[in-house]
Amino acid sequence: MNPGPFRRVLLKLSGDSFARLGERGISMDEVVHIARQTVQAASRGVQVAVVIGGGNILRGASFTAGNTGVQEATAHSMGMLATVINGLALQDALESVGAQTRLMTAIRMEGVAEPYIRRRAKRHLEKGRIVILAAGTGSPFVTTDTAAAQRSLELEADILMKATRVDGVYSDDPEKNPHAVLYRELTYQQVREQNLRVMDATAISQCMEHAMPILVFNYRKEGNIERAVAGEKIGTIIHSIVNRS
Numbered sequence: 145m146n147p148g149p150f151r152r153v154l155l156k157l158s159g160d161s162f163a164r165l166g167e168r169g170i171s172m173d174e175v176v177h178i179a180r181q182t183v184q185a186a187s188r189g190v191q192v193a194v195v196i197g198g199g200n201i202l203r204g205a206s207f208t209a210g211n212t213g214v215q216e217a218t219a220h221s222m223g224m225l226a227t228v229i230n231g232l233a234l235q236d237a238l239e240s241v242g243a244q245t246r247l248m249t250a251i252r253m254e255g256v257a258e259p260y261i262r263r264r265a266k267r268h269l270e271k272g273r274i275v276i277l278a279a280g281t282g283s284p285f286v287t288t289d290t291a292a293a294q295r296s297l298e299l300e301a302d303i304l305m306k307a308t309r310v311d312g313v314y315s316d317d318p319e320k321n322p323h324a325v326l327y328r329e330l331t332y333q334q335v336r337e338q339n340l341r342v343m344d345a346t347a348i349s350q351c352m353e354h355a356m357p358i359l360v361f362n363y364r365k366e367g368n369i370e371r372a373v374a375g376e377k378i379g380t381i382i383h384s385i386v387n388r389s
Contacts, residue, residue: 148188148190148373148374148375149302149375150190150302150303150373150375151190151191151302152190152191152192152193152269152299152300152301152302153190153191153192153193153301153302153303153304153305153372153373154193154194154195154292154295154296154299154301154303154304154305155182155192155193155194155195155305155307155369156194156195156196156197156288156289156292156304156305156306156307156343157178157194157195157196157197157234157307157363158196158197158199158288158307158308159196159197159198159199159200159201159226159227159230160197160199160200160309161174161178161200161307161309161363162174162175162178162196162200162230162233162234163200165309168200168201169200169201170200170201170229170230170233172233172237175233175234175237176237176240176241178234178237178307178363178369179234179237179238179240179241179243180241181363181366181367181368181369181370182194182238182243182274182369183238183241183242183243183274184367184369184370185369185370185372185373185374186243186272186274188370188373188374190373191269191270191272192269192274192275192373193265193269193274193275193276193277193295193296193299193301194234194274194275194276194277195277195288195291195292195295196227196230196231196234196276196277196278196288197227197230197288198223198224198225198226198227198229198230198288199223199226200226200230201226201229201230202219202222202223202226203223204216204219204220204221204222204223204224204284207219207222207223216284216285217284217285220284220285220286221251221284223280224250224251224278224279224280224282224284225251225279227278227279227280227288228247228249228251228253228256228257228278228279230278231247231249231257231276231277231278232247232256232257234276235247235276238274238276243273243274244271244272244273244274245273245274245275245276246258246265246268246273246274246275246276247276247278248260248261248264248265248268248275248276248277248278249277249278249279249282250277250278250279250280250281250282250283250291251279251282257278260277260279260282262298262299265277265299266299266300269299277291277295281294286346287344287346287347289306289343289344289346289347290343290344290346290347290350292304292306292343292347293343293346293347293348293350293351293356294350296351296356297350297354297356301356302357303356303357303358303359304351304356304357304358304359305358305359305361305369305372305373306342306343306358306359306360306361307361307362307363307369308360308361308362308363309362309363309364310362311326311361311362311378311379312326312327312328312360312361312362312378312379312380313326313327313330313335313340313342313360313379313380313382314326314327315327315338315340317341326380327340327380328377328380328381329380329381329382329383330380330381330382331382331383331384331385332348332349332351332352332382332383332384333352335348335382336348336349336352342358342360342380342382343358348382351382352384355383355384357381357382357383358381358382358383359372359378359379359380359381359382360379360380360382361378361379361380362378362379
């Protein structure tokens, strides 16, 4: 099987992808659906690392809004722990469909996962294991989008792939505006100037500074994760220069 143009990819999954649409918590049906697609993609010979969010359980950035007794830094730590819960669910789902995995966390908790060490994570990838990266960067006030950008650079990924529920980056929210335009290609600068909701500003800046391409695509369409790693033209690609040809 042709492995495609990428040797190593960083897949960013939101916590919301682990729940049914409009619900919270974890739906193992949804998690196994993602796991099957991810294993199929990895079977092409591509090394896959996964950074996961925790918004299906708790969003640290918004938790303090109605909970004045919780400090914001504490809420962020709670959100990081939510990503570990998702990581455990994804690990079992991946292994149930035949993958070898490692769950690594930025906050040390050796009873359930390995500590994230860059060289060790790269070695796991080289051995064909799917590496799940949880707990963000381990620091408060940093989103998992930024963690995904950081890890993609540290692990020398060829591309950062952000899995979403829509087909790519639109000029407006396509679920609210039926006339929203889907962009197939953008520069980092266009994303910043138009304030497009792709990833947070820090993540975009990191990717722009180091020329890390970003692909935003719809993971809910069966086979799209495999198509993405195969280099097929799906979703929206964000990089330095838009190809006018």
